[in-house]
Amino acid sequence: MADIESSIMATKQGFENSFSSGDFYNKQTQDEQHLKNILDFLPINADMKILDLGTGSGYLSFPIAKKYSNISVIGLDIVEKALEVNRFRAKEEQIRNISFITYNGIEFPFSDSEFDMVISRYALHHFPDIQKSISEVSRVLKRGGFLFVSDPTPNANDTSRFVDGYMQLKKDGHIKFYTKEEWLQICGKYGLQFKKSFDSTIRFPKKKDTAYGFDKLLKKHDKEIVESYELEVMGNEIYITEQVNNILFCKR
Template sequence: MDKGFKEKVKEQFARTADRYVHDEGFAHGDDLAEAARLLNPTTDDLMLDVATGGGHTSLFFAPKVRSVVASDLTMQILKKAQEFISEEGGVENITFREADAEDLPFPAGSFTILTCRIAPHHFPDVPQALREFFRVLRRGGRMVIIDTLLPEDPEIADFYQTMEKMRDPTHVQAFTEDQWLAMAKEAGFIDLQTQKFPKTHDFITWAKRSGLDRQGVQRLNKYFIDAPQKVHDYFQIETFAGEVESYTDQKLLLFGRRPEKK
């Protein structure tokens, strides 16, 4: 994909920045606690949070590490994240940097911890992003990626890909657990571990967060309603009077480490 796509990503998230910053679904979650357990952060750690979005992951880890660089492709959402974190108060060790996940503007070995949460499905080239994550981590550095898990069943996976693109044109691709493990291994990471977390979404809040208008929400609602029964079962789609109230997907947490030696 060319630069034109990444400009669309910037436009999309600049327009919807407030919704991501103030969405409680990003601020909390068992996935964050598990990420902290696996990363085992200390006040000696230098952390990079890639595609920080509303800054929630950076804010969660800031008290646990020496410093955090919160990076994102979209300057407008970085400004909103900075405002949000400033309003929360009590955190002074986060800096903000505009950065493309596939071409990070940091020297090799700059960080000891790297996080990237609910973002890689927007990346045109995830293997390249993983190579960059590996490059900017010091030897022995730790990484956690959290993103939506692509279902193994091809029909359910196709439904997922279609509905995400109906909701958000900047969605590129989600991956299965095996695909994530293969990509991380190819990038050089070791000690790979995965965990899955269910996440229930209020349908209207989720649909509108990406900027869908009323007609777009209605089309998406119909697509959910008309889905095969196994899709309803997999996503635990809850409906009332022909309207989708909620659905539940799976998030995958992937932990990996850069080897101590070449």
């Protein structure tokens, strides 16, 4: 339990630092085509109540709330500073069907069967107890409700998990990326059945001065594996390309 709590604190501190950097964090995570693909993919209907798990800057929450004025969206995260910014933005833009709630990173502060859909983008690889988190997702979902997961995955030939070591160079609580097969196994354990999916990629920068031990990491892994991520160093930025799982589940 102590390890889980320390991991949550590391994630919280890392993301408070990232959000305070503003434009660089946006540069890492924004992708308008990917966002459009997600919005087209999600089976959103009138009067739904949607939970955005690990909402961060509200990257999914805001466009969904704007597009569907007759639904309710709640963004959940451990990073209070980001949520404060989100609340201010919602007030400024007069978006009345959205709210943001903080929690301890373990138990969700909601009743059983409260939501029609849970969505999460680029967040679940930070969750230290993924089994507990997915069990909480299943608990708060109605029968017939949906879970949408969008998260990077190791390349098919990354047998040494280079990508996890790379992500852990920055001390922001990265745990691991999961393969599609691992997601099917984890979610299936909690009554969440695969419906459909699509694949995408993300290419983003990491600041070299926060990638502690980068050169040492490169020596630990086969050159072919490193090259499969199209790694490129440009000044103080390191770029890699990651595959992304986009998977929709339905609660049985």
